[in-house]
Amino acid sequence: MSRYVFGPVPSRRLGNSLGVDIIPGKYCCFDCIYCQIGKTTNHQIERKSFFDPYAIVSEVIEEANKSNQIDYITFSGSGEPTLNSDLGLMIDEVKRAISVPVSVITSGALLFQDDVRRDLLSTDIILPSLDAVSEDIFRYINRPHLVVDAQSIISGLKLFRKDFRGKIWLEVMLVKDINDDEEELGKIKEVVESVGVDKIQLNTVTRPPSEDIPGMLTREELERARSFLGDICEIISKFEETPVLHGEKEWSKNVLNILKRRSLSLDEIVKVTGVSFYKAKNRLKLMENEEQIKSYHFHDTIFYMFNR
Ligand code: SF4
Numbered sequence: 001m002s003r004y005v006f007g008p009v010p011s012r013r014l015g016n017s018l019g020v021d022i023i024p025g026k027y028c029c030f031d032c033i034y035c036q037i038g039k040t041t042n043h044q045i046e047r048k049s050f051f052d053p054y055a056i057v058s059e060v061i062e063e064a065n066k067s068n069q070i071d072y073i074t075f076s077g078s079g080e081p082t083l084n085s086d087l088g089l090m091i092d093e094v095k096r097a098i099s100v101p102v103s104v105i106t107s108g109a110l111l112f113q114d115d116v117r118r119d120l121l122s123t124d125i126i127l128p129s130l131d132a133v134s135e136d137i138f139r140y141i142n143r144p145h146l147v148v149d150a151q152s153i154i155s156g157l158k159l160f161r162k163d164f165r166g167k168i169w170l171e172v173m174l175v176k177d178i179n180d181d182e183e184e185l186g187k188i189k190e191v192v193e194s195v196g197v198d199k200i201q202l203n204t205v206t207r208p209p210s211e212d213i214p215g216m217l218t219r220e221e222l223e224r225a226r227s228f229l230g231d232i233c234e235i236i237s238k239f240e241e242t243p244v245l246h247g248e249k250e251w252s253k254n255v256l257n258i259l260k261r262r263s264l265s266l267d268e269i270v271k272v273t274g275v276s277f278y279k280a281k282n283r284l285k286l287m288e289n290e291e292q293i294k295s296y297h298f299h300d301t302i303f304y305m306f307n308r
Pocket residue numbers: 028029030031032034035036037040078079080107
């Protein structure tokens with residue numbers, strides 16, 4: 001069973017994505033109000049080596065060779081993947097061994113650091129976030145580590161763009177009545193133009209976050225924001241998803257495929273499949289009753305595993 005690699009999972013942003021989890025829960029530079037993983041327990045910016053990078057690389061190569069339907073190998077984690085100081089080494093080793101494009105999903109919080117930008121240079125796509133430009137709104141939504149601010153992220157993005165030959169797809173998570181007015185969207189638009197990102201991927205809180213916050217925009221409100229932000233903007237919230245991926249049968253098949261390789265917590269299943277917490281829980285219950293999967297407790301978390 002894989003320890004670091006999961007999927008391939010149907011990703012809203014990257015097609016069939018083989019995920020690589022290189023961060024233990026939950027190390028992050030942010031503690032976003034909408035985070036699906038849960039509270040940040042290790043709020044930090046110091047990078048470190050969490051696991052044996054060569055063990056991760058060989059697992060990625062092994063899993064990638066089992067499937068010929070992978071669009072991307074995606075480095076992410078139960079927190080911020082650039083906190084892993086072996087990231088550059090792992091990306092380079094994977095790219096040397098396999099021809100599948102590599103992507104990294106990041107908050108962008110550490111892009112102001114030279115070593116982080118260097119590590120990301122050989123990826124094909126990076127998917128950073130920018131939810132707000134105004135410091136007060138940024139701090140309210142993302143609750144960053146003290147030394148990170150919106151301006152340092154923007155400067156990091158600009159520096160990175162100068163040297164990076166791949167694509168930058170910027171995710172903007174809109175929270176109702178917080179960062180969705182024209183004033184804030186206008187500031188985001190200015191930054192996008194000055195950085196030169198290739199795509200804006202607009203999202204909204206469509207699943208219950210770990211905290212009880214309001215937040216979801218309607219489809220019409222998202223459409224208005226999309227047309228305000230211009231042609232490079234696309235909506236990636238679940239309104240735009242193909243219904244077949246959320247058909248119960250298809251969903252269960254995908255989850256079962258992942259659980260054959262790796263146990264996942266309920267939060268992780270919600271995160272990789274994109275359905276609501278409650279829907280996932282009910283579907284998992286049914287799968288458990290049918291003895292396809294088993295659940296167990298580890299510390300305070302319920303994990304699900306394939307029933308062999
Ligand atoms: S950056 Fe991502 S992992 Fe970190 S708190 Fe925000 S949503 Fe969660």
